[in-house]
Amino acid sequence: MHRLQAICLAALGALGLLTLASCGGDGSTPPSGQGTGAGGDPAAGGYSIVTTCGMVTDLVTRVAGDRATVRGMMRNDVDPHTYNPTRNDIATLEAADVIFYSGLNLEARLSDALVRMAGSGKRVAALTSGIDPKDLLEPEEFEGHFDPHVWNDASLWAASVSVIRDTLSAQDPAGRSGYEERATALEREILAVHDYAKQCLATIPEASRVLVTAHDAFNYFGRAYGIEVHGVQGVTTEHEAGLAEITRLVTMLTERKVNAIFVEQAFEEDHVQAVVEGAQARGHDVRIGGKLYSDAMGEPGSYRGTFVGMVDHNVTLITRALGGKAPEQGLYGKLTW
Ligand SMILES: [Zn+2]
Structure with missing residues (x-):
C-alpha cells in the first residue's frame, strides 16, 4: 500500500470517522490523524477548531474535550517550517470557528493565511503567546527572530495551555468549567514529564x-x-x-x-x-x-x-x-x- 494511503487509513481508523475528505492524489491535504473524532456535541453548541502541527493539535484536543471537533492540518511526517498550505487547507481554515497555531514563525508559510484569518474576525491564537517573552531564546543565527521550538522545554509548553483554555472559554463560555478542569490536568501531566x-x-x-x-x-x-x-x-x-x-x-x-x-x-x-x-x-x-x-x-x-x-x-x-x-x-x- 502506498505510504500516504496507509497513514490516511490509520488516521481514519483512529478517528472512527467515515466521512472525511478523500486521501486521493488530488493535491489536497489528507485528514490528519492528530485531531479528535469527538465530533463536537451539537447540543453544547459544538464548533470546529483547526490546528497546525501535532504538538498544538494534541494539547488543543485535550482541552477541548467533547465540546468541539479538532482537526490537525499537518501530518506527522511533515516539517512545519517548510509546510505549504494547499487550497484545501485554506478552505479548512476559512471554515473553522477557531484556529490554533504554534507561532514565532514556526509555520512560516502559513503566516499570510493566519494573518488574513485573524483580520477577518476569526479567533486565531498562537500557543506561544502564553509564554513570557523573557523566557524566549533569540539565538544569533535567527537574525532577530525568536527560536520557535519552545515545546522542547516542556515547562514552557505547559504555559501555552492557558492560551487554549482562555480562547475556548471565550468562544464557548458555557464550557468554561470543563476547559479549566482539563487544562489543569493537562498542565500537571506536562509538568510531570518535565520533572522526569x-x-x-x-x-x-x-x-x-x-x-x-x-x-x-x-x-x-x-x-x-x-x-x-x-x-x-x-x-x-x-x-x-x-x-x-x-x-x-x-x-x-x-x-x-x-x-x-x-x-x-x-x-x-x-x-x-x-x-x-x-x-x-x-x-x-x-x-x-x-x-x-x-x-x-x-x-x-x-x-x-x-x-x-x-x-x-x-x-x-x-x-x-x-x-x-x-x-x-x-x-x-x-x-x-
Ligand atoms: Zn524546527
Whole structure:
C-alpha cells in the first residue's frame, strides 16, 4: 500500500470517522490523524477548531474535550517550517470557528493565511503567546527572530495551555468549567514529564552531555535540562548544512568522545549520516542513537503521538544513548522499542 494511503487509513481508523475528505492524489491535504473524532456535541453548541502541527493539535484536543471537533492540518511526517498550505487547507481554515497555531514563525508559510484569518474576525491564537517573552531564546543565527521550538522545554509548553483554555472559554463560555478542569490536568501531566526529563538527563555523565541532532530544534531543551546542543542543519530547515558545519561537528565529537548523535522524525537523515561517516574517517566511532521527535510527533493514536509521549521518548532515548540512567520503557512504562 502506498505510504500516504496507509497513514490516511490509520488516521481514519483512529478517528472512527467515515466521512472525511478523500486521501486521493488530488493535491489536497489528507485528514490528519492528530485531531479528535469527538465530533463536537451539537447540543453544547459544538464548533470546529483547526490546528497546525501535532504538538498544538494534541494539547488543543485535550482541552477541548467533547465540546468541539479538532482537526490537525499537518501530518506527522511533515516539517512545519517548510509546510505549504494547499487550497484545501485554506478552505479548512476559512471554515473553522477557531484556529490554533504554534507561532514565532514556526509555520512560516502559513503566516499570510493566519494573518488574513485573524483580520477577518476569526479567533486565531498562537500557543506561544502564553509564554513570557523573557523566557524566549533569540539565538544569533535567527537574525532577530525568536527560536520557535519552545515545546522542547516542556515547562514552557505547559504555559501555552492557558492560551487554549482562555480562547475556548471565550468562544464557548458555557464550557468554561470543563476547559479549566482539563487544562489543569493537562498542565500537571506536562509538568510531570518535565520533572522526569530533568531527573533523567542529569544522570548523563558530565562530559557526554552533548546532544547533536539533525536541525537546531533543541536550544530550549538544552537550556532547560542542562545539555549542550548542536544542530547539523541550521535553525530552520530551509538552509542546507554546510560542509564547514559538518567538519566542525566531527571535530567536536571526536575531541569530546561523544558516541551518539540523533536523527529526527520528518527530517532527512543525509546530513547526520555525513557526520557519522566523517567521524569514522577520523577513527572515532559515532553511531546514530535513534530518532527524536523534534517538530513532529509519533504515529497518530500511539503514545508517541501525544506530547507527553513525545517528550518521554526523546528524554528516555537521549539519556540512555548518552550513558545516563532512565527506565527502558520510560516514565509510564509505555515505550516499546
Ligand atoms: Zn524546527
